[in-house]
Amino acid sequence: LDGIEATEQHRREQRRESGFDLVALAGYTNAGKSTLLRRLAADVAVDENEELHPDLEPTAESEDRLFTTLGTTTRRAAMDRPVLVTDTVGFIADLPHWLVESFKSTLDSVYRADLVLLVVDASESVEEMREKLVTAHDTLYERNEAPIVTVLNKTDLVSPDDLAEKRDALSSLAPNPLTASAAEADGIDDLLDRIERDLPDYEHERLVLPMTDETMSLVSWIHDHARVEDVSYGDQVTVAFEARPTVIEQSRDRAADLPIPESA
Numbered sequence: 001l002d003g004i005e006a007t008e009q010h011r012r013e014q015r016r017e018s019g020f021d022l023v024a025l026a027g028y029t030n031a032g033k034s035t036l037l038r039r040l041a042a043d044v045a046v047d048e049n050e051e052l053h054p055d056l057e058p059t060a061e062s063e064d065r066l067f068t069t070l071g072t073t074t075r076r077a078a079m080d081r082p083v084l085v086t087d088t089v090g091f092i093a094d095l096p097h098w099l100v101e102s103f104k105s106t107l108d109s110v111y112r113a114d115l116v117l118l119v120v121d122a123s124e125s126v127e128e129m130r131e132k133l134v135t136a137h138d139t140l141y142e143r144n145e146a147p148i149v150t151v152l153n154k155t156d157l158v159s160p161d162d163l164a165e166k167r168d169a170l171s172s173l174a175p176n177p178l179t180a181s182a183a184e185a186d187g188i189d190d191l192l193d194r195i196e197r198d199l200p201d202y203e204h205e206r207l208v209l210p211m212t213d214e215t216m217s218l219v220s221w222i223h224d225h226a227r228v229e230d231v232s233y234g235d236q237v238t239v240a241f242e243a244r245p246t247v248i249e250q251s252r253d254r255a256a257d258l259p260i261p262e263s264a
């Protein structure tokens, strides 16, 4: 698993540097994430490493299915802004306690996403939906500040009245949700618009750093979290980059914490 994780992390970093925003699909198993991904995707697959699990049947038992999307599928979204959408492992209700931590470690792409689409099966009862939303939020907020957009999927299975009722009942957990039917390709354009609108805007920053040992680790942190435009080394290190506002704030804090070299 470590190997897969390292490779995927490397790939994500390359994509981020080449200017892509990362959107992750999260939610319980069977919510419709993979179906939705196919609807959101531009025609060309960025990569599909499904060959990692060539022997898994779609009907495989849930223990196997936990890992079916571990070799994740990532596709470019069908929109002008360069956005990649990544499918993830579905949460499983009543996951045994001992499995929870290893499950969370498979959510790396969610934790690094710029925006999370939390997909919920709207044909389930309000109680079920509520419980799943609460658990999903707990897991997501633990490690990521990215905006979460809730998608009530499978609207083709729910009457308009029922749907309105469910929206109301869940409004505090899922304010402003989107509704979609991935199966019938309904609501997809609205979803793409919303992604475009809710992705945090990037801001420019230029940091001038003292040349110390710790500086290099800050520069590599910036590489991991931002789109680096230019780095120049002299008596000082200058880094110009674009990043989300929270990343810029963090980079400034880290820069302020750098030790000042004695010769300065």
Ligand SMILES: Nc1nc2c(ncn2[C@@H]2O[C@H](COP(=O)(O)OP(=O)(O)OP(=O)(O)O)[C@@H](O)[C@H]2O)c(=O)[nH]1
Binding pocket: 027, 028, 029, 030, 031, 032, 033, 034, 035, 036, 065, 069, 088, 089, 090, 091, 153, 154, 155, 156, 157, 180, 181, 182, 183, 184
């Ligand atoms: N009626 C209906 N069925 C849907 C819709 N979206 C997905 N499905 C069906 O729901 C089932 C699960 O869909 P997937 O896209 O595989 O769900 P998933 O969230 O990727 O599930 P995991 O990979 O197990 O986490 C499939 O049988 C889909 O055909 C929808 O909008 N309406």
Ligand SMILES: [Mg+2]
Binding pocket: 033, 034, 035, 069, 087, 090
């Ligand atoms: Mg899936």
